[in-house]
Amino acid sequence: MLEQCSKNIEKLRNKCPLTHCITNYVTINDCANVVLAIGGSPAMANEAPEIEEFVEAAGVTIINMGTLLEDQIEPMQIAACHTKKTNTPLVLDPVAVGVSKLRNDITIDLINKSSVDVIRGNMSEIKAIANLFNITDEKSVAKGVDVSSDDIITKDNIKSNASLVKAVADKLNTTIAVSGAIDIISDGVSIYLIDNGEEVMSKITGSGCMLTCVIGSFCAITSPLEAAIIGSLSMAISGELARRKMEINNEGSGSFRTYLIDMMYNMNDETIMKYGKLYKLE
Amino acid sequence: MLEQCSKNIEKLRNKCPLTHCITNYVTINDCANVVLAIGGSPAMANEAPEIEEFVEAAGVTIINMGTLLEDQIEPMQIAACHTKKTNTPLVLDPVAVGVSKLRNDITIDLINKSSVDVIRGNMSEIKAIANLFNITDEKSVAKGVDVSSDDIITKDNIKSNASLVKAVADKLNTTIAVSGAIDIISDGVSIYLIDNGEEVMSKITGSGCMLTCVIGSFCAITSPLEAAIIGSLSMAISGELARRKMEINNEGSGSFRTYLIDMMYNMNDETIMKYGKLYKLE
Amino acid sequence: MLEQCSKNIEKLRNKCPLTHCITNYVTINDCANVVLAIGGSPAMANEAPEIEEFVEAAGVTIINMGTLLEDQIEPMQIAACHTKKTNTPLVLDPVAVGVSKLRNDITIDLINKSSVDVIRGNMSEIKAIANLFNITDEKSVAKGVDVSSDDIITKDNIKSNASLVKAVADKLNTTIAVSGAIDIISDGVSIYLIDNGEEVMSKITGSGCMLTCVIGSFCAITSPLEAAIIGSLSMAISGELARRKMEINNEGSGSFRTYLIDMMYNMNDETIMKYGKLYKLE
Numbered sequence: 001m002l003e004q005c006s007k008n009i010e011k012l013r014n015k016c017p018l019t020h021c022i023t024n025y026v027t028i029n030d031c032a033n034v035v036l037a038i039g040g041s042p043a044m045a046n047e048a049p050e051i052e053e054f055v056e057a058a059g060v061t062i063i064n065m066g067t068l069l070e071d072q073i074e075p076m077q078i079a080a081c082h083t084k085k086t087n088t089p090l091v092l093d094p095v096a097v098g099v100s101k102l103r104n105d106i107t108i109d110l111i112n113k114s115s116v117d118v119i120r121g122n123m124s125e126i127k128a129i130a131n132l133f134n135i136t137d138e139k140s141v142a143k144g145v146d147v148s149s150d151d152i153i154t155k156d157n158i159k160s161n162a163s164l165v166k167a168v169a170d171k172l173n174t175t176i177a178v179s180g181a182i183d184i185i186s187d188g189v190s191i192y193l194i195d196n197g198e199e200v201m202s203k204i205t206g207s208g209c210m211l212t213c214v215i216g217s218f219c220a221i222t223s224p225l226e227a228a229i230i231g232s233l234s235m236a237i238s239g240e241l242a243r244r245k246m247e248i249n250n251e252g253s254g255s256f257r258t259y260l261i262d263m264m265y266n267m268n269d270e271t272i273m274k275y276g277k278l279y280k281l282e
Numbered sequence: 283m284l285e286q287c288s289k290n291i292e293k294l295r296n297k298c299p300l301t302h303c304i305t306n307y308v309t310i311n312d313c314a315n316v317v318l319a320i321g322g323s324p325a326m327a328n329e330a331p332e333i334e335e336f337v338e339a340a341g342v343t344i345i346n347m348g349t350l351l352e353d354q355i356e357p358m359q360i361a362a363c364h365t366k367k368t369n370t371p372l373v374l375d376p377v378a379v380g381v382s383k384l385r386n387d388i389t390i391d392l393i394n395k396s397s398v399d400v401i402r403g404n405m406s407e408i409k410a411i412a413n414l415f416n417i418t419d420e421k422s423v424a425k426g427v428d429v430s431s432d433d434i435i436t437k438d439n440i441k442s443n444a445s446l447v448k449a450v451a452d453k454l455n456t457t458i459a460v461s462g463a464i465d466i467i468s469d470g471v472s473i474y475l476i477d478n479g480e481e482v483m484s485k486i487t488g489s490g491c492m493l494t495c496v497i498g499s500f501c502a503i504t505s506p507l508e509a510a511i512i513g514s515l516s517m518a519i520s521g522e523l524a525r526r527k528m529e530i531n532n533e534g535s536g537s538f539r540t541y542l543i544d545m546m547y548n549m550n551d552e553t554i555m556k557y558g559k560l561y562k563l564e
Numbered sequence: 565m566l567e568q569c570s571k572n573i574e575k576l577r578n579k580c581p582l583t584h585c586i587t588n589y590v591t592i593n594d595c596a597n598v599v600l601a602i603g604g605s606p607a608m609a610n611e612a613p614e615i616e617e618f619v620e621a622a623g624v625t626i627i628n629m630g631t632l633l634e635d636q637i638e639p640m641q642i643a644a645c646h647t648k649k650t651n652t653p654l655v656l657d658p659v660a661v662g663v664s665k666l667r668n669d670i671t672i673d674l675i676n677k678s679s680v681d682v683i684r685g686n687m688s689e690i691k692a693i694a695n696l697f698n699i700t701d702e703k704s705v706a707k708g709v710d711v712s713s714d715d716i717i718t719k720d721n722i723k724s725n726a727s728l729v730k731a732v733a734d735k736l737n738t739t740i741a742v743s744g745a746i747d748i749i750s751d752g753v754s755i756y757l758i759d760n761g762e763e764v765m766s767k768i769t770g771s772g773c774m775l776t777c778v779i780g781s782f783c784a785i786t787s788p789l790e791a792a793i794i795g796s797l798s799m800a801i802s803g804e805l806a807r808r809k810m811e812i813n814n815e816g817s818g819s820f821r822t823y824l825i826d827m828m829y830n831m832n833d834e835t836i837m838k839y840g841k842l843y844k845l846e
Contacts, residue, residue, distance in 0.1 A: 025307045025589045026314055026326045032590055032769035037817050041710055042769065043660075044590045047632045050664040057663075068329045069353050071633050096325075099339075100332040146323055203547070205314035205324065253319050254543025261818025265767070307589045308596055308608045350611045351635050378607075381621075382614040428605055485829070487596035487606065535601050536825025 001192070002278045005230040006269035008222050013039035017059030017220035021213055022046040022075055024066025024095065027206030030257075031064075034210040037264040038234060040217035051078040055088050059220030062213055063110060064093040066145070068102060076106070080114035089219040091118045093212040096145045098128025108132055111172060117224040119168075120177045120212040122147035123161060123184075130168050138164075146202065153180040162191045162281055177228040179211055185232060187225040194229070195277040196236035198243045203253045204260070211235045214264075229278065237275045238263035283474070284560045287512040288551035290504050295321035299341030299502035303495055304328040304357055306348025306377065309488030312539075313346075316492040319546040320516060322499035333360040337370050341502030344495055345392060346375040348427070350384060358388070362396035371501040373400045375494040378427045380410025390414055393454060399506040401450075402459045402494040404429035405443060405466075412450050420446075428484065435462040444473045444563055459510040461493055467514060469507040476511070477559040478518035480525045485535045486542070493517045496546075511560065519557045520545035565756070566842045569794040570833035572786050577603035581623030581784035585777055586610040586639055588630025588659065591770030594821075595628075598774040601828040602798060604781035615642040619652050623784030626777055627674060628657040630709070632666060640670070644678035653783040655682045657776040660709045662692025672696055675736060681788040683732075684741045684776040686711035687725060687748075694732050702728075710766065717744040726755045726845055741792040743775055749796060751789040758793070759841040760800035762807045767817045768824070775799045778828075793842065801839045802827035 019040040023031050028044055035042040045054045048071070055061050061083050063076050083090040092114075097107040107129065110116075119129070124147045130136040153161055162184050169176040170188030178184040183194035201207045215231030222230070242259035249255065301322040305313050310326055317324040327336045330353070337343050343365050345358050365372040374396075379389040389411065392398075401411070406429045412418040435443055444466050451458040452470030460466040465476035483489045497513030504512070524541035531537065583604040587595050592608055599606040609618045612635070619625050625647050627640050647654040656678075661671040671693065674680075683693070688711045694700040717725055726748050733740040734752030742748040747758035765771045779795030786794070806823035813819065 024326075026310050028590050029311060029593060029769060033817065033821070036767050036769060043709055044588075044631070045660075047634075047666065049666045050632075053664045067326070068332075070329075071353070071635070096327075100335045102329065102331045145325055203318050205311060205318060251541075252544030252547030253315065254540040254547065257315070257543075258540055258818040258822055259815075261821075262816030265816030265818065306608075308592050311593060349608070350614075352611075353635070378609075382617045384611065384613045427607055485600050487593060487600060533823075534826030534829030535597065536822040536829065539597070539825075540822055 001229070001280065002276050003273060005226050005233065006272035008218055008226060008230045009234070009267060009269055009272070011221050012217060015221050016041050017217060018043055018057055019213065019217045019220065020045065020054045020058035020061045021064065022079055023062065023064035023209060026066055027209040030206040030210050031213045033261055034264055035213050035217055037261050038214050038217060038267065046072060046075045048074045048078060051075045052082050055079055055082045056086055058088060060089040060091065060216045062091045062216035064095060064209055064212055065103060065106060066095040066209060068106060073106060076110060077113060080110045084115045089117045090114050091120065091212060091216040091219055092116045093120050093209060094125050094129060097125050104132055116174050117219055118175045118177055118215055118228050120179065120215055122208065123151040123153055123178055123180055124148045126165060126168060126176060126178050127151060130164055133171060135167050135171050136164060147180065153182045153184065158182060158193070166191050166282070175224040175228050177215060177232055179208060179232065183232045183236060185228045191281040192229055193279045193281055194232050194236055195279065196233070196240050196275065198239040200243050200253065200256055201239045204257045233272055233276050233278065234264060234267050237271060238267060240275065283511070283562065284558050285555060287508050287515065288554035290500055290508060290512045291516070291549060291551055291554070293503050294499060297503050298323050299499060300325055300339055301495065301499045301502065302327065302336045302340035302343045303346065304361055305344065305346035305491060308348055309491040312488040312492050313495045315543055316546055317495050317499055319543050320496050320499060320549065328354060328357045330356045330360060333357045334364050337361055337364045338368055340370060342371040342373065342498045344373045344498035346377060346491055346494060347385065347388060348377040348491060350388060355388060358392060359395060362392045366397045371399045372396050373402065373494060373498040373501055374398045375402050375491060376407050376411060379407050386414055398456050399501055400457045400459055400497055400510050402461065402497055404490065405433040405435055405460055405462055406430045408447060408450060408458060408460050409433060412446055415453060417449050417453050418446060429462065435464045435466065440464060440475070448473050448564070457506040457510050459497060459514055461490060461514065465514045465518060467510045473563040474511055475561045475563055476514050476518055477561065478515070478522050478557065480521040482525050482535065482538055483521045486539045515554055515558050515560065516546060516549050519553060520549060522557065565793070565844065566840050567837060569790050569797065570836035572782055572790060572794045573798070573831060573833055573836070575785050576781060579785050580605050581781060582607055582621055583777065583781045583784065584609065584618045584622035584625045585628065586643055587626065587628035587773060590630055591773040594770040594774050595777045597825055598828055599777050599781055601825050602778050602781060602831065610636060610639045612638045612642060615639045616646050619643055619646045620650055622652060624653040624655065624780045626655045626780035628659060628773055628776055629667060629670060630659040630773060632670060637670060640674060641677060644674045648679045653681045654678050655684065655776060655780040655783055656680045657684050657773060658689050658693060661689050668696055680738050681783055682739045682741055682779055682792050684743065684779055686772065687715040687717055687742055687744055688712045690729060690732060690740060690742050691715060694728055697735060699731050699735050700728060711744065717746045717748065722746060722757070730755050730846070739788040739792050741779060741796055743772060743796065747796045747800060749792045755845040756793055757843045757845055758796050758800055759843065760797070760804050760839065762803040764807050764817065764820055765803045768821045797836055797840050797842065798828060798831050801835060802831060804839065
């Protein structure tokens, strides 16, 4: 699976799919740059009157719920419906779902309206979705956009978390990609783990948003499961290499952020094969 | 005071307070990254329907008036009221107050509605506030977001400027932090000066906005006066170290910006004690 | 012409004109930073109630159509009218015109309402404008914000493209600056080419938006034709030097982006004279 997934990088760079991102304005610049670095062509259009035209032109649409100003919600709803109608791959990043009623309502609405291919979130967000769709009774206690300390994925809780992720993927008929110290990816049938996580990734804003867009680009050229795996591997390995360089140079999170994009720009199948720690759990 | 303030950095990193920023979308990404670098947990939520929930969850709320689109003003007003009601620390950055009627009206409204803990601005902005609240007759002549050349703080005008800053802090019952070549900080009783300013700080966008958010994070764990001092010291010293590295490497403002975040990421009490030039004027 | 244009850099740094940018929030931070790096003073005000005040205070106004949310369109229209009324230089970046009906309608409206000094775009966008104003029948087929592969400027199509650019400039009584592998600039009388293009420029977001703002800053201190030439030369040469450094250091697009700003920060007339490849075609 590692080798099979790694082939998608060259394929992406050759096809350079139009990657349509409806995303928050906190990290929108980072998202555009990382899509360019990995080989996609980003279009950050989120104006209601032109959403349908962009969905039709794009190889994939990504909805990131980071900011939910009134005029950002309607475009998300239009995109959710129109990707389903046009059979365009859709990736959803339900940022901070579980933290406010507004976010819960919109998450449910977007999932119900669409046929979402991949949902990418941290463990708190996926637990919140499990809760909203009655898949678990366990409550998540996240307060902001970051994962709650109770929900951090560790060797001890990996099995129960992985089972929940699989159950959500199965129930919603989608692929779930959870990023964390260990990434969990499931299409409702198989479960894969990626053990290349770096703590410093949580010390820059947008690492999650960027990952979602990268997975999105890959969705335009391969299956949701492969897209989630190769997207997560690319970002995690880039993070690992960037952290090493940062430490060798005695630098900090500013340089790390620059190197992360550098590593994505230079990512290829060899690097994936050399550093990727992909395990099949089920 | 220098030593006492410097202890707050470790405290901040341990507590990692949720730092709720309602801020402009020009520098919002920089603001989130600098809060992460110094040890806070940023939440950039500015949607009216969820402002109260975020104020309640956060250790501090920051209002930056950089962009004032219609749907950004209401959230600021809600936050101003709700921080007062819930006794949540509030930090205000009245960007470009004095430049347009809109900005003057909103500044007055937000100050009147709230119980603001720290106001952070450049000397032109603080003079404009002094004018709006009838503390001085002197007019500021700033045209944009940058300090007017007439208002740049120098050794010659430092005393009169410091007196005005103290008078504003006293009248509005708050702490004022003025950033410039020399920083002036007053809680209406004491006046402190910081002499670590770097000119290149004005050659990147967002240095002021970032400082405001950093002061905000510190407000969640210490007094407004200490927060203003340690926040200003951290940023000013990081700027000094980043400028040195930029010059040694023969680089420019792009690298400076990256190094500034690096230095904040590595900031600690020892560096504050070694480089901090803090003086008590009164 | 190369020497004459190169003198404008020092002039810009001395005058430091207020550069008023109404621009998209994808690359707004990059735009502010590049204006600061080259020597202008950016003001990113785009709130309808204060647009007229900023147009009056500024040395130039720039309208970038990258994002067209409802509350961003009215400020553009106000600025288009008010720059004409106050004789303030206006630079337009018609991002993705030709891709959606919304963008076509707004482009026509803004050009008709104003007296635009420079239009900066890629070849697909300029072809779309030529089409909208009945200057050509040739259709552009761009799908996103990037130039269509059919419209990339090469040695083979440079003459026909240059003729079209000149015709558009003549018809609209403006200066057109087309950026690409080879830049084409025409005021409707002369045609200039710049052969310093770098492919990696298209691997970061915002290189076009930044160029537009830089040309804008120069418009505040010199003629539209000279502004378009020196702005394009500065960015293209900075891109060339940044790419070299990136390759020597074995880095990627993240570092390239940082170095691009560094090079703009250090740009001067000597560097322009040494590296500038400016040719007069007609």
